[in-house]
Amino acid sequence: VTAAHYMEGGVMLCIDTSHKVLRTTTAHELMSVASRGMPSNYEMAVKSAIVGSVVLTRYNNKTYIVDDVVLDQTPKSTFTNSKGETMTYVDYYKRQYNIDVKDLSQPLLVHRLKKKELKDMGENKLVCLLPELCYLTGLTDEMRSDFKIMKDVAQHTRLTPPARHECLQKFVRNVQSNKEAREILSDWGLTLDSEPVQLEGRVLPPEGIKFGSREVTANDMADFSREAGRERVLQPVELVGGQWVVIHTARDERVANQFIETFLMVCRPLGMKVGRPDLLRLPNDRVDGYVSALREKYSKKLQMAVVIFPSQREDRYNAVKKVACAELGLPTQCIVSRTIANESKLRSVSLKIALQINCKLGGELWTLKIPMQGLMVCGIDVYHDPTKRGSSVASFVSSMNVTLSRWFTRASFQNPGEEIVNSLKISLMEALKNYHQIHQQLPKSIVVYRDGVSDGQLSVARDHEIPQLTSVFRHFNGYEPKLTFVVVQKRISTRVYASLSGKGLSNAPPGAIIDHTITKRLWYDFLLVSQHVRQGTVSPTHYVVVHDGVGLKVGNLQRLTYKLTHLYYNWPGTIRVPAPCQV
Template structure:
């Protein structure tokens, strides 16, 4: 190929050829503009930021593509290049990574066919070589992901707002590497602690830093062999010589996605260096616990620590956490239960202990209790590794210097599944715990229902944004002052930046709430319209002509007052309610309720109200099972205690009237949606135990997104198999109501973790697409995942103060996922503590929605949950699906009647 160019350009090789071609393309463009009458001095749009030589290649190829018909005017230096091949098939370096400024919305989720292989040419060779030069600029960039650009899913609507997030940038030293090795032991060593001791022996000899997971993966910052290397170590206690073989696998870049596991191990060591104790997934400072002696509780402060490579690089997420422990141990609880009722002691103990979590202070570990072994005591023996038999009394005395006081107490059982060395199968292992040294964690249901307990606990656990920022800064100061922590990071070329990130965000416009008679009210700065709801009519009222109120003799007054107050208050809501039929039950037995439901409810009754003297789950479950499955009728269960407060009874009855209106198919308010023909769906799954999961599926039925079709299916796992049935039924109901199928379907899925995203995309989305194909519809689908259990926290900075962001705050850059189309939304107003943003991931989109459309839609849907006159944390269809699945899984425990499918009977 000709070298091309004159003067100083001569001798620059192929780069000169491309520069000359670029200059001549610019000249050709200028001549064309003059021929068209366009002035050459007119301002041009600002080009995107340069990315080096890749931008030059990208610009060259785009201009060649636009000018392929005018190629005859090129100079010989350009003609000598086989440009037609370049024009007809762009090189992968140009196509595979679109510039964010050009492509503003996600197309990869829509495109399913692979890009055809480009035709080989000299220009292609140049592009590939230039790309290789870019990669080789850093010695640590050795994988394909090193040149993979992050995706962007950024909107522009709303007003700007200054934000801060609980992310700290991790800076990686240039040229540092991570080398992965496989470790093998001969003979095979099962105990994790022994494997770690052996690896520590050989690493001390080499004076090398290392990260070892205790299994077979070893990470080193330096390369010690190209193939494999064998060392010898001594197993302490047994004087057994063991051969440790280290096999080189591959070199990784510190920014690789595969290194996330390494980073979390690294920061686990940092947390231990700072004297934090791991409990579950988080780390706590047991030396600074807060005591609540009046409730026998103590609160440990701590952090949730996670590292990930986000859109703007490697980040450390640091979130303040608290762990509530009881100063009461399991033995004291068992004694307390026995003294209260010895006859039902074992049954009550199992109810209180099973599924609870205990903390053992001698090793700072937590265990889930799976059973109570009444016939096993600390006097019993178990086999050791060397074949001896030792009692639990002797073991704890020898290993932890703990003397068990009561040798006749029962033992607690913890089951865990462990991977068997040399096999992919897991086996269950049993671990016996002594109640006397096992401390209870968490709060009981009785504690949670006690206002005083929760108020005292909240003094330590309800942390303000300013307190979170202060804790984060204290953590950073401690890391800088701790030489051991600094050494751990420095060995791997890492450095923590000075502080957390300050980011620009956006606040979406305040929504307008539409009530009956088209009355429109602003949601206000706090996104709360409780007062407006009480003073306006509902958008769609269902009159009640026949209904019945059941009560016991002690609640007769409450029943009559409730019926008359319902009739008086309903008029202000635009609902007509006739006087109820009052039916007194002879007693409070569960069988009596069942008999009255079956015999006293008439076919003309629209709703059955039960005023119960106490809260009993068995009675509540029975009523819901009969009313929702066997005898389909809307039902309302009320605790008489809530009707006993004269100063609050009016607002309570008003809320019950609104709830009953929804259960009969009415609607309370709506919003203005700038589209037609869309169907919005929500999905959530309730887990009641093994093989007891229930999937709730909710779909909108009208243009105002105010009426819903609900279906619930029992399933055996999180990722359900019943979506085809659910979507088919929803499409048929939508057509019956709107006389046509929807043009777009937006499905919002709650309850999906990061590890399930790929499976959901392949498995669940495929089910929905197959239904649309079976109906032969041109309807397009958008699938959005909602995540609530995240560690991300957002703070608004106003006048130098750190506070909670206002409702409608959006953050969609910098700390979003590197290769996902996602954003964070704060939909609700929080006055106490710190608000939890909601994470949205657009997993699949064939509706061609831009980020602003998805973000605004999700925020609007947070206004439509009829159990609360304000915004909620997740979109309303997801919350409806959650309520539906929980109701069916906990109480109904059968498939609800289809007669209730178009009503919000589960509110």
């Protein structure tokens, strides 16, 4: 059970399948391996390896977060149980679970019970665990980067609509056949339907995609990748020979030459005029070698640097991007050599790189018909450092032309973990000034898409962020534009599937709209499926219109939102959210 809400169609219970990846490795084995790597500092080694991990104890099938490692406690240490008896951990596990502890000198893991786990216990409680009985859960970064492992995991976790439907029905049958569960529901005056909610939705028509040469219609999967590789782009750029450079190591020389030849070939149908680059071969793959090469080749005439890395390393990538963006102001395209080493895939990879480079140099790839005149579309999102050590970064983008293919961007720093943005007034002020510079007039309507706001923050966003935006208008004499503010929620538990033409259950097609029954009672909202999904069950995106000053018809706002999901230039198709939220 993921949620219970009073929706437009009544009281709704949202349920979904849940999976937990359990590894065969115990915490004891992980700590042993970690300590061998740092024999001089055992405490630091084991704590850095295990603290923060989620472990499962098979004797009671419960999961715990490891908050600490206690080195001065072992299985031979004593504790007092709930009956007031003092015993060792060895005796406890033998008496309670008939388990014989093998390593009597292993340290103990500590889990601090959270408030909801404490219930009526009042004071703080600690749970001590034996590493050899704790199995690790989740996937490591190494596992996530292994395509075969992730493919095998996906077969079990990404359920198709028929399989998901069967799991939900099984859950309902279990509840209905359980006497205690029926009594609890009866006490509340509730019954559980045997089938999920069935309702009618609408499917928006496929969109016409405008390239530089002609207009094409996206297929039923909202995909136009074939056309993107054949048609002339909306605004191609020119890469002058000798004014861009390809940097590579000696061992990647053959791969670099093959890539250049293929790159020149795929650029012709796109309308891009590309001359031959300068080649810069490095003797090794050291970070300072790449940084020095960028500084050495940089000049005001240099348009682009393509950097080919022999392997994927975050420190090397970060160093190159920092020097190129912050110090030199030079557009760069970083490539890992293995992605262009496969000759059978080289053309498709080179095409994607060509499209990215065209964008980075100020070109435009495609657009759609946007019937509204004088429209500015804005996107707002906040990035949070997963380590919680760095500041959060608020990003603001706004469209600068009628076709919504050119954008103004601004970033600002916030306190770590802070979601509500405080710098919107300055961001919108600068965006409007840039818009006026280009068009000699200001936009008549502004539609803002705000990503990352949860249900509990809707009122806060309405009361804190919208006033920042509207306060900007008074700084322009007699300027009173119409403003609509839409919150975009992609991390939702709702799943939808379709029954089309009697073919059984399948994923809802791109463009599917649901705006009744399972929507909120007190907010103007709708669900949109914009992307095509090949595996598992599609997740719709939830849009909540917090403020509607533009006054677009419901269908027109939904259509505008769907159009915007086609304009993310890293993918010739639709994505889950409007492009300004993904930029």
